[in-house]
Amino acid sequence: MSITVVGSIAFDAVKTPFGERERMLGGAATHFALAASFFDTVRVVGPVGDDFGDEELAVLATRGSDISDVERVPGGNTFFWKGEYGWDLNSRETLATELGVFEQFEPKLSEAARASEVVFLANIQPELQRRVLELCTAAQFIAIDSMNFWIETAREALVDVIGRVDCAILNDAELRELTGKPSLVAAAREVMSWGPSSVVAKQGEYGAALFTSEGFFALPGYPLEIVVDPTGAGDTFAGGFVGYIARNLGRSGDDAVLRQAMAYGTALASFQVEEFGTERTQRLTFDEVQSRVEGLRRMTQFDLAAVSLGAP
């Protein structure tokens, strides 16, 4: 059993009100792998440049992830992103994006990566996501992410590839933009009509919502006194969510499993944002994750009260 993730491996420069990092390991595939590796073997597919060192490779391989599909492009530079967050971390400005080796990226995938039962198509060009899908003929559960750039420049290809997956994991604003529907419920329903049996709306600090044919489920973000760096929270969530489903693959259509997966994704994302980049998730233990999942349960349960409507 393994999970193949195809997406960016990057160097990030990030400034938040709590500090900054000039150059640290980042990228969607990286954050996904660090989370999903708690649950299954992750096969990381993506390009890096000559500037990518053994130290970074070692972090990618945390908890046994397989990095043999990480393609080092001679003479190339690793994808670089630079951004700065506003004071409450809910707004961010991209200051630089240098595609580097990503510009010419053509996913190849080893036999092992093609044979994974679970696939996560992180945010890359929709056409490339479709090609990955065509290679992964053994996949039993496929999830996808994307971003506003592809909605605006390659919507048709994106809708096509979403129609071929089991679960779309997007920000709520992206779901609205993708479908042109102001109501998140209507937007999720529209996306499900294209093919996916479930849709997850990521809502930043507010948590995440799950839409399935059985209905609706939502979890708040895990409450934190300090958020240091939100970069990668969505991909970490996806890693926990998809990882948990991989672990329970025979029941991947089961609403109870999807709800539990939401809790693991939420708990993992809450650790991710407590420090810069991969700093926190590198040394995270499963006991810590489990403890926050239990905390989330306590924070969301309530008894039903029988209110009598007699005279007060």
Next chain:
Amino acid sequence: MSITVVGSIAFDAVKTPFGERERMLGGAATHFALAASFFDTVRVVGPVGDDFGDEELAVLATRGSDISDVERVPGGNTFFWKGEYGWDLNSRETLATELGVFEQFEPKLSEAARASEVVFLANIQPELQRRVLELCTAAQFIAIDSMNFWIETAREALVDVIGRVDCAILNDAELRELTGKPSLVAAAREVMSWGPSSVVAKQGEYGAALFTSEGFFALPGYPLEIVVDPTGAGDTFAGGFVGYIARNLGRSGDDAVLRQAMAYGTALASFQVEEFGTERTQRLTFDEVQSRVEGLRRMTQFDLAAVSLGAP
């Protein structure tokens, strides 16, 4: 047993992507009363002008609310607000605010209104909120709302009055602005250090979060295919929340009661936004409310999974 609410009674002109109303009954005290009246007798305190008709008074009196403290000011005009919402209803622009009779408003309160065991200080000048408190000597549970205008122009008076109540019910952005703390957890903790034993952060479509000494609880907004007019949702939430606590006053410090109150507030607010102004809540039945409370419970429950960490 009764609940006294002091706040605006208004005419609203509202335009949303789903339609518009040139002049309809609105105001914080109005929306609060229509929700809280499911649980207890509500005594509505606020001024109106000559332009306020018997038809509007009859709506205010829905489900037995006592309107004898509604003060009709001869020669005056009722408070008027005009606003327009953006396409996803998450942004709104105020086009006009005419204070009218509210400009000279000085809360008087009848003996009966002063004797209420529960008081809601809707969004008015903090100094007036404090005077109401001083009149309500029998109050056992007091909740307060406010807005960015008072945070920016009367912060000291606002902090003072918040220090005298049991529960502050504010938007999450207001909590951040009020305390200068970017973290909602830190902001709520700061407000609780001033006096209140609980803080509710209203989060619009994302729902609401409750902070108490016992911890954190959050509920998503009830998922709706169509939201017609969000005006008054926060006050309707407060009406359900405070009303439910009034109904269970002996246990108003009980976390279980506060959580249930969150559910009733959330359910009531979800009906409020389905039509313009008071149109939906006027004819709402308690069975409908109870049904959404049960729905919210189903949408937020998950089992704890025991994930083994053996080899996948």
